[in-house]
Amino acid sequence: MRKIFILLILLYGHLYALERESTLKMYHQIFSALVAKPMINVYTDDKEYRKVFATSKRMLLSAEPEKSDIILITNKSALFKIMREKQWAVKEDKKPIFFVTDYRLLKNSFDIVGAFYWRKGRSQLLFIKNRLKAYNITLPSEYEDFLVDEL
Amino acid sequence: MRYFFGQKMIQKSLFFLWILTSTVIYAENVDSILKEYNEKNALSQKTVDENKGHLILFTREKLERMHAKTLKDVFKTTPIIYYNENRSGLSDPASSGSFDAYHSNFIRLYLDGVEITQGWFGSGVMLYGDMNIDFVDHIEFYYAIPSFETSTESAYMTVFLYSKDPKRDSGGKLDLVGGSRGYNSQSISYGQQTEDLSYMVNFSRTDAKRETVDNETATPLSRDFERLQLFSYVKTEDQIFHLQVMKKDTDSLAGMSWDATPLVSEIDYLNVHMDYGIELGEFWRAHFVYEWLKRDVRQEDDIPLIGSGTYYGYTLNATSKNSTYSVDLTYKRAIGNNRITAGVKGRYKNFDSRTVEGKETFASPFTHEKIASIFFQDQYSLSDQELLTLGISYNYISRNGGMEDDSLLHLRFGYIYSGEDWSYKTYLYRTQFALDPLTRYLNPLYSQDMALQTTVGITQELTYHKNDHDLSFMLSLFQDEDGFIVSSPSATEDTKYFTTVLKYDYDFNVHNKLYVQLYYAHYKDIYGLDKLEDISGYFSFANSYEDFDFYNGLIWHKNSIDWKNYFDLTSSVSWNIDEDLTLTLKGQNLLNKAKETNLLTVDILTGTMDALPVSPIDQRITLELEYIF
Numbered sequence: 001m002r003k004i005f006i007l008l009i010l011l012y013g014h015l016y017a018l019e020r021e022s023t024l025k026m027y028h029q030i031f032s033a034l035v036a037k038p039m040i041n042v043y044t045d046d047k048e049y050r051k052v053f054a055t056s057k058r059m060l061l062s063a064e065p066e067k068s069d070i071i072l073i074t075n076k077s078a079l080f081k082i083m084r085e086k087q088w089a090v091k092e093d094k095k096p097i098f099f100v101t102d103y104r105l106l107k108n109s110f111d112i113v114g115a116f117y118w119r120k121g122r123s124q125l126l127f128i129k130n131r132l133k134a135y136n137i138t139l140p141s142e143y144e145d146f147l148v149d150e151l
Numbered sequence: 152m153r154y155f156f157g158q159k160m161i162q163k164s165l166f167f168l169w170i171l172t173s174t175v176i177y178a179e180n181v182d183s184i185l186k187e188y189n190e191k192n193a194l195s196q197k198t199v200d201e202n203k204g205h206l207i208l209f210t211r212e213k214l215e216r217m218h219a220k221t222l223k224d225v226f227k228t229t230p231i232i233y234y235n236e237n238r239s240g241l242s243d244p245a246s247s248g249s250f251d252a253y254h255s256n257f258i259r260l261y262l263d264g265v266e267i268t269q270g271w272f273g274s275g276v277m278l279y280g281d282m283n284i285d286f287v288d289h290i291e292f293y294y295a296i297p298s299f300e301t302s303t304e305s306a307y308m309t310v311f312l313y314s315k316d317p318k319r320d321s322g323g324k325l326d327l328v329g330g331s332r333g334y335n336s337q338s339i340s341y342g343q344q345t346e347d348l349s350y351m352v353n354f355s356r357t358d359a360k361r362e363t364v365d366n367e368t369a370t371p372l373s374r375d376f377e378r379l380q381l382f383s384y385v386k387t388e389d390q391i392f393h394l395q396v397m398k399k400d401t402d403s404l405a406g407m408s409w410d411a412t413p414l415v416s417e418i419d420y421l422n423v424h425m426d427y428g429i430e431l432g433e434f435w436r437a438h439f440v441y442e443w444l445k446r447d448v449r450q451e452d453d454i455p456l457i458g459s460g461t462y463y464g465y466t467l468n469a470t471s472k473n474s475t476y477s478v479d480l481t482y483k484r485a486i487g488n489n490r491i492t493a494g495v496k497g498r499y500k501n502f503d504s505r506t507v508e509g510k511e512t513f514a515s516p517f518t519h520e521k522i523a524s525i526f527f528q529d530q531y532s533l534s535d536q537e538l539l540t541l542g543i544s545y546n547y548i549s550r551n552g553g554m555e556d557d558s559l560l561h562l563r564f565g566y567i568y569s570g571e572d573w574s575y576k577t578y579l580y581r582t583q584f585a586l587d588p589l590t591r592y593l594n595p596l597y598s599q600d601m602a603l604q605t606t607v608g609i610t611q612e613l614t615y616h617k618n619d620h621d622l623s624f625m626l627s628l629f630q631d632e633d634g635f636i637v638s639s640p641s642a643t644e645d646t647k648y649f650t651t652v653l654k655y656d657y658d659f660n661v662h663n664k665l666y667v668q669l670y671y672a673h674y675k676d677i678y679g680l681d682k683l684e685d686i687s688g689y690f691s692f693a694n695s696y697e698d699f700d701f702y703n704g705l706i707w708h709k710n711s712i713d714w715k716n717y718f719d720l721t722s723s724v725s726w727n728i729d730e731d732l733t734l735t736l737k738g739q740n741l742l743n744k745a746k747e748t749n750l751l752t753v754d755i756l757t758g759t760m761d762a763l764p765v766s767p768i769d770q771r772i773t774l775e776l777e778y779i780f
Contacts, residue, residue: 018192019188019191019192019196021191022184022187022188022190022191022192023188023192025184025187025188026184026185026188029181029184074318075321075344075345076321077345077346102321103730104321104322107730117319118319118320119730120211120212120215121193121210121211121212121213121214121215121288121289122189122212122215122661123185123188123189123192125181125185142180142181143181146181151730
């Protein structure tokens with residue numbers, strides 16, 4: 001049901017707040033395509049996404065990146081921090097899947113398999129074939145339009 | 152690892168459930184989930200306030216598809232009040248082409264929820280009505296009397312522009328445009344979100360070489376301008392600071408020439424806007440705004456110039472400065488089914504200085520105006536779907552220089568129903584408008600004790616939204632007593648007007664969209680006319696095919712003055728070379744038949760009046776390069 005939303009109070013810092021239901025649906029759709037598990041462990045240090053994912057029944061918020069199935073990265077500093085601190089290359093067999101919300105992060109870091117980001121007011125979903133291959137991931141056929149060989 | 156039978160069963164059941172739910176989710180394909188995500192997460196979803204009035208929304212997606220680069224590109228498509236310019240070439244949507252200083256003070260402009268004004272010289276629309284909108288995410292046009300929470304001064308229409316969010320538009324963007332007659336603009340933006348704050352800066356330069364207007368002399372009227380514009384903000388969870396600067400050097404069309412044959416007609420503007428807002432705990436919010444405007448006027452004619460009731464002579468070189476200070480404190484709280492909003496606002500407009508030929512002089516002792524206002528608003532939820540809203544606001548305006556003070560009382564009562572597919576809202580209004588300070592200053596004797604305009608009205612809106620269809624129908628009926636906003640100050644009859652807007656948007660799919668809008672208005676006793684009928688339409692298609700985006704939009708106008716049809720066709724094709732680079736070819740007013748306004752001219756020797764048709768929309772072809780970094 002469409003709710004009356006005239007009671008909205010606009011807080012300065014909350015302008016970008018995610019809509020919970022559609023965000024959960026979208027990310028569960030994406031993450032389920034990447035990880036064949038009924039319950040997916042997700043790590044992100046983004047407060048806003050953590051709030052949304054905390055309400056999911058299909059995604060479990062992880063406190064430790066190395067124990068997660070997927071790491072969602074939303075900004076450059078978070079990416080540097082994760083890459084610098086965790087030394088993923090050493091234990092590559094346990095490396096979680098990296099997914100981002102920024103096209104430039106996808107473009108500039110070869111560890112990231114895909115991105116869900118905004119471009120000109122439209123959300124865009126993108127996966128890179130050879131990076132998925134490195135994780136032995138085969139996406140369902142409906143994602144064909146969102147796959148590219150390289151950037 | 153060993154498992155009990157029960158644990159294995161649970162695991163198998165969970166796996167089966169996962170397969171089942173995954174299948175169900177996949178049954179809803181990615182495209183439809185994406186579409187839902189787009190709609191529900193558009194930034195406009197966070198800012199739209201149904202109680203502000205009747206909304207015409209331009210989402211980020213729509214602005215991008217229209218390839219709108221200035222507010223003018225958007226404003227020209229709106230119903231009821233659409234883009235127009237006055238005899239000085241300034242944005243003045245309500246201009247009738249007459250000699251009045253400025254007509255559009257009842258249209259108020261907001262950036263990120265903070266009003267932009269030009270203080271003494273009127274509404275922010277004056278300078279910002281055709282601003283570069285490269286930093287803007289979405290625009291909301293609210294019709295009819297706005298909620299008292301937003302307005303410090305009386306308004307009939309409010310325009311809200313919201314800036315982009317660095318979380319979605321992080322990094323930089325460079326935009327280069329070149330076009331007809333040497334028109335060119337450059338814009339660069341950079342924004343970043345950090346853990347504790349976000350910021351954004353946009354700087355643009357526009358060298359607008361515009362169409363000249365033939366005035367049957369060797370020197371046609373020019374309205375070229377060069378504009379430097381800075382928009383910036385820094386915000387945290389509970390605070391925000393904006394800084395905006397605009398420098399606009401203009402050729403001012405007919406300017407102060409009675410017969411629209413000036414020898415020199417130039418006005419330069421320099422405007423600074425700063426504001427700071429803070430959330431004070433859970434219920435309180437405060438805002439402080441400072442604005443400053445400097446205006447350099449250079450006018451020359453071979454006959455005396457239009458002046459403040461008297462003649463300046465044949466030349467005028469004047470500089471004026473004015474400052475505006477605004478403050479508001481708002482309290483918001485939900486108590487049971489009531490959402491109460493109350494607050495106090497203050498605004499001080501000061502005409503700082505005016506020099507003519509280097510000598511300090513004021514045309515009138517009236518140099519400042521203070522506005523104090525108090526308001527209360529309650530929104531009472533009758534149910535999950537129904538809401539009653541009641542607002543009352545009182546303004547007291549005090550002035551110096553022998554001008555009378557004014558007391559204004561505004562009332563607003565509304566009902567809103569919001570169902571699954573259908574919504575309905577209706578409002579009753581009683582509002583009052585005071586004559587703007589510039590007109591008062593220019594006509595001190597005539598406007599010492601000017602009666603307030605009292606406007607009463609009723610508006611209704613029915614909307615239907617289901618799947619790919621979005622339909623709305625709006626009706627309004629107003630009456631202005633002692634009207635000076637849309638009527639001549641000398642009019643003896645009240646102005647009455649009825650307007651209706653039908654709007655329909657249809658999404659064929661995520662790549663192809665249709666926007667349709669029809670508008671009809673019937674005015675009685677306006678602009679010295681007994682009756683005026685005004686009709687307009689806007690039809691547009693936005694399509695995407697592989698790496699190309701197409702937009703075709705047609706605006707149609709006609710009115711009962713001559714029932715002449717005007718068409719403004721805008722088309723664009725964008726080639727998205729890659730994610731970072733886009734090339735766009737755009738043409739506006741391609742048929743060269745965009746709406747015109749008759750600029751009034753007077754031969755002061757014979758007293759003969761004539762009209763010079765001028766369109767605010769240039770015919771222009773542009774090529775644009777957009778690079779995201």
